Amino acid sequence: xxxxxxxxxxxxxxxxxxxxxxxxxxxxxxxxxxxxxxxxxxxxxxxxxxxxxxxxxxxxxxxxxxxxxxxxxxxxxxxxxxxxxxxxxxxxxxxxxxxxxxxxxxxxxxxxxxxxxxxxxxxxxxxxxxxxxxxxxxxxxxxxxxxxxxxxxxxxxxxxxxxxxxxx
Amino acid sequence: xxxxxxxxxxxxxxxxxxxxxxxxxxxxxxxxxxxxxxxxxxxxxxxxxxxxxxxxxxxxxxxxxxxxxxxxxxxxxxxxxxxxxxxxxxxxxxxxxxxxxxxxxxxxxxxxxxxxxx
Numbered sequence: 001x002x003x004x005x006x007x008x009x010x011x012x013x014x015x016x017x018x019x020x021x022x023x024x025x026x027x028x029x030x031x032x033x034x035x036x037x038x039x040x041x042x043x044x045x046x047x048x049x050x051x052x053x054x055x056x057x058x059x060x061x062x063x064x065x066x067x068x069x070x071x072x073x074x075x076x077x078x079x080x081x082x083x084x085x086x087x088x089x090x091x092x093x094x095x096x097x098x099x100x101x102x103x104x105x106x107x108x109x110x111x112x113x114x115x116x117x118x119x120x121x122x123x124x125x126x127x128x129x130x131x132x133x134x135x136x137x138x139x140x141x142x143x144x145x146x147x148x149x150x151x152x153x154x155x156x157x158x159x160x161x162x163x164x165x166x167x168x
Numbered sequence: 169x170x171x172x173x174x175x176x177x178x179x180x181x182x183x184x185x186x187x188x189x190x191x192x193x194x195x196x197x198x199x200x201x202x203x204x205x206x207x208x209x210x211x212x213x214x215x216x217x218x219x220x221x222x223x224x225x226x227x228x229x230x231x232x233x234x235x236x237x238x239x240x241x242x243x244x245x246x247x248x249x250x251x252x253x254x255x256x257x258x259x260x261x262x263x264x265x266x267x268x269x270x271x272x273x274x275x276x277x278x279x280x281x282x283x284x285x286x
Contacts, residue, residue: 027252039262073246075267104173111180123265123275125204129262142180149173 008162009047010057015062016043017070024071036080037135038110038141040067042148044088049156050163053092059081060084079117086116106149110141197259197274200238202231205269214238214257214274226268238272240265 019039026037040063044125048056064084091109094100100108114137121130202210204224212220212233219241220231230242231251237255240263250269261275 052274075246100172100176101170104176105181106169107173107177121264124266125264125271127203127270127271127273129203129260129271130264132260132262135191139181139184139188142177142184146177150269160277 005051005055005163009051009055009161012043012059013062013066015046016040016059017067020063020067021044021071037144038113039144040114041106041109041145042151045091045102045109045148045152046097046155046159048091049102049152050159053095056088057093060088062127079120082120083113083116087113091158101149102153103146103149106152107142107145110145110148111138114138114141172197191258191260194259195276196236196257197276198236199260199275199277200231200233201273201275203273212272221227221275222270224270229265229268229270237239238274239263240272243268 017040019042020036023036023039037078043063044056044060045058064077064080068074068080072080087109091105092114094105094108118130118134122128169253175185198214200214201208202211202212202220202222204222209222212218212231214233216233217235218233220233222229222231227244228242229240229245232239232241234255237257239255240253243250243265245265245267249265250263251271253263256263256272256274259274259276260270265269271282
């Protein structure tokens, strides 16, 4: 069981890394280093729904560290982290509350990921002019968040065998 | 998919799209405020073409004004997000270089009220 779980969590990290890399190829719509449209959140959501919050936190942290080392800088590490911590907290809380399905949780996560990054950027810049871009990025991330949530919604029942305790 | 999901997405989009449209429709500005660390260090008149260089201990940004538009055309920051941003001209739009804490924000002389609600 343990080994199987480690292997699958590694697989989730790999999927998240590939998505993070794909995101770096898309031109940045906002001048925030480390600002991403949030495709990698797909793998974290999948870990959250197939396992539990602990596994999602592990996958998210490993993904952020590795993608900062491979495609980013120390600078982008903190931006990813500021968004991810807020987003994952919100996702875990709203999954517990059970008012929304995966799609709603994913959208809320994406929105708070955005807000977390903007808060940090505004603090560093000591200026609110960044807020100009917030409506555009929010519209964008709601759409990608809904898309991610929909993918996880279809996949989470088909992939249930991953976390089947009786099998091993 | 639950009903709450749809309500959340539609409500958020209904709130954000009008804001985005208002921003897109805003007028062109006629001056640019150059700020570092939140403080205004220069004001550029957008009606005159020219190239300005701003240096600090963290690095330099070269700003170019052309046809009432402004851009950062050269910088030594790691990500080059400010250069990739390209030209801007709308009121309140800005170019930001986070590694240098440098920003260029478009502003308007008539103290920019786009809409006055009475």
